[in-house]
Amino acid sequence: VRALGHATRALSPASLRLSRLAALSDPALEALRAAEAEATFLRARRELLTHGMAITGPRILLSGWAAGVTVLPDGRRQFLNMVLPGDLVGYHGHADPVAPVSVVALTEVTIAPAPPSDDHPTLREAYEISHAVDRAYLLAQILRLGRMTAQERLADFVLELRERLELAGLVTADGFDAPLTQESLGDVLGLTPVHINRTLRSLRFDGDLIWKGGRITMPDPAGLATKIGRVPAFTAPDR
Amino acid sequence: VRALGHATRALSPASLRLSRLAALSDPALEALRAAEAEATFLRARRELLTHGMAITGPRILLSGWAAGVTVLPDGRRQFLNMVLPGDLVGYHGHADPVAPVSVVALTEVTIAPAPPSDDHPTLREAYEISHAVDRAYLLAQILRLGRMTAQERLADFVLELRERLELAGLVTADGFDAPLTQESLGDVLGLTPVHINRTLRSLRFDGDLIWKGGRITMPDPAGLATKIGRVPAFTAPDR
DNA sequence: CGGACAATTGAACCTTCTCAACCAGAGTGG
DNA sequence: CCACTCTGGTTGAGAAGGTTCAATTGTCCG
Numbered sequence: 120v121r122a123l124g125h126a127t128r129a130l131s132p133a134s135l136r137l138s139r140l141a142a143l144s145d146p147a148l149e150a151l152r153a154a155e156a157e158a159t160f161l162r163a164r165r166e167l168l169t170h171g172m173a174i175t176g177p178r179i180l181l182s183g184w185a186a187g188v189t190v191l192p193d194g195r196r197q198f199l200n201m202v203l204p205g206d207l208v209g210y211h212g213h214a215d216p217v218a219p220v221s222v223v224a225l226t227e228v229t230i231a232p233a234p235p236s237d238d239h240p241t242l243r244e245a246y247e248i249s250h251a252v253d254r255a256y257l258l259a260q261i262l263r264l265g266r267m268t269a270q271e272r273l274a275d276f277v278l279e280l281r282e283r284l285e286l287a288g289l290v291t292a293d294g295f296d297a298p299l300t301q302e303s304l305g306d307v308l309g310l311t312p313v314h315i316n317r318t319l320r321s322l323r324f325d326g327d328l329i330w331k332g333g334r335i336t337m338p339d340p341a342g343l344a345t346k347i348g349r350v351p352a353f354t355a356p357d358r
Numbered sequence: 359v360r361a362l363g364h365a366t367r368a369l370s371p372a373s374l375r376l377s378r379l380a381a382l383s384d385p386a387l388e389a390l391r392a393a394e395a396e397a398t399f400l401r402a403r404r405e406l407l408t409h410g411m412a413i414t415g416p417r418i419l420l421s422g423w424a425a426g427v428t429v430l431p432d433g434r435r436q437f438l439n440m441v442l443p444g445d446l447v448g449y450h451g452h453a454d455p456v457a458p459v460s461v462v463a464l465t466e467v468t469i470a471p472a473p474p475s476d477d478h479p480t481l482r483e484a485y486e487i488s489h490a491v492d493r494a495y496l497l498a499q500i501l502r503l504g505r506m507t508a509q510e511r512l513a514d515f516v517l518e519l520r521e522r523l524e525l526a527g528l529v530t531a532d533g534f535d536a537p538l539t540q541e542s543l544g545d546v547l548g549l550t551p552v553h554i555n556r557t558l559r560s561l562r563f564d565g566d567l568i569w570k571g572g573r574i575t576m577p578d579p580a581g582l583a584t585k586i587g588r589v590p591a592f593t594a595p596d597r
Numbered sequence: 598c599g600g601a602c603a604a605t606t607g608a609a610c611c612t613t614c615t616c617a618a619c620c621a622g623a624g625t626g627g
Numbered sequence: 628c629c630a631c632t633c634t635g636g637t638t639g640a641g642a643a644g645g646t647t648c649a650a651t652t653g654t655c656c657g
Binding site for chain 2: 612613614615616
């Protein structure tokens with residue numbers, strides 16, 4: 120648990136996440152706060168980034184959920200990665216002039232330009248770590264899709280969600296909000312909605328997971344993690 | 359096709375790849391050449407990087423194939439990404455002190471420290487683009503595993519290999535070398551070796567692919583690409 | 598109350614896995 | 628020069644996990 124400094128009081132989920140990735144200087148936090156003032160809203164299903172279109176510049180997701188997505192010519196859809204509060208969008212070195220995939224809002228979303236890190240080494244470090252963590256989650260996704268059963272995929276994914284939302288301070292004792300339909304869950308895990316439904320039922324039956332009304336409750340996250348042999352991709356350093 | 363400059367004559371596959379990602383200055387090319395002099399060998403099955411161990415610093419693969427790998431507690435194995443000549447290993451910003459996954463040599467491999475890019479902006483740019491392209495291939499892998507049939511996975515993967523090796527100048531008219539066993543192919547594509555075998559047979563039957571003696575020949579790559587609706591993740595700019 | 602969207606369930610089907618056996622080629626040692 | 632062994636490729640038959648199609652229920656909202 121983090122010792123509370125004077126600036127920690129009213130941290131938004133996004134800045135809380137970044138400040139946990141790397142200890143942020145006060146000016147860096149201030150820059151973040153300033154950027155958040157310029158936040159814009161986006162309705163669900165709108166695209167934050169469109170495949171092949173120019174990237175406007177790195178942005179940071181303040182609230183709501185989004186996901187990278189690809190659609191095959193025949194309509195099959197795959198969500199590639201989840202974008203949660205505090206995650207960066209469109210930041211890949213500054214190499215790509217063009218978005219490699221689309222990013223679509225799954226809920227209403229607020230998003231702000233990511234403050235430039237040129238004058239803030241601590242912020243730059245947070246960005247770089249965020250980028251590395253992002254990559255680690257892509258690898259985790261590959262492992263899930265390649266070698267896990269439906270039950271394992273679902274359990275592992277929910278544990279990942281918990282781990283990531285925890286970092287942004289969005290997990291409480293009785294669980295966390297997860298605004299995903301069973302259909303979008305299927306698009307994440309490479310399964311059909313029908314099978315998601317049945318898998319969810321069996322996890323509920325085993326007492327591993329309760330997913331109701333857009334909220335997830337896990338009786339024993341640590342137990343479930345060891346049960347499926349999961350190692351977290353990132354844990355915040357003790358400070 | 360690239361106009362040949364005086365330094366282009368004897369480019370190694372690795373420097374050819376990087377120079378195609380971004381136009382490299384002569385000093386940058388020289389730095390690469392110098393680094394290649396310090397190459398070390400590694401036998402097949404040795405690990406270039408071990409999960410959880412400290413990263414020695416960014417390195418570049420000069421020859422041979424390697425792959426990122428994760429193994430589940432019960433022995434299921436998944437290759438996460440392929441590492442081909444000219445690819446960087448252990449370069450993720452400079453954020454990670456510790457390797458997130460293991461990288462194992464699939465063949466005998468030569469590898470050299472990646473020359474620092476501090477004094478070479480063009481080299482830095484090549485690194486950043488390489489990083490972005492690497493990410494794009496992870497996304498492609500997620501799409502394959504999540505939503506493609508065995509045939510599509512295999513065809514798409516082979517096309518990706520071709521695309522990547524082409525960049526390093528390792529593709530000739532009659533195909534390219536691919537030192538993969540059917541078992542490792544299964545570990546890449548999330549399938550069993552048995553099913554790889556059958557899928558390979560059906561692709562051969564359809565005339566899409568000939569995989570024999572560690573060498574892949576594709577009668578009509580472009581045709582196969584449109585047949586499965588594939589868009590290349592990266593194509594070198596015309597210069 | 599009607600309409601839309603999401604969740605739920607059943608039954609048949611299909612892709613891929615599992616288990617098992619057999620074959621081919623390369624290297625090794627007698 | 629030939630058994631021996633090891634690794635990788637090939638094939639068959641049955642089983643399992645997940646999909647497809649289709650129908651039903653629940654729920655939110657105007």
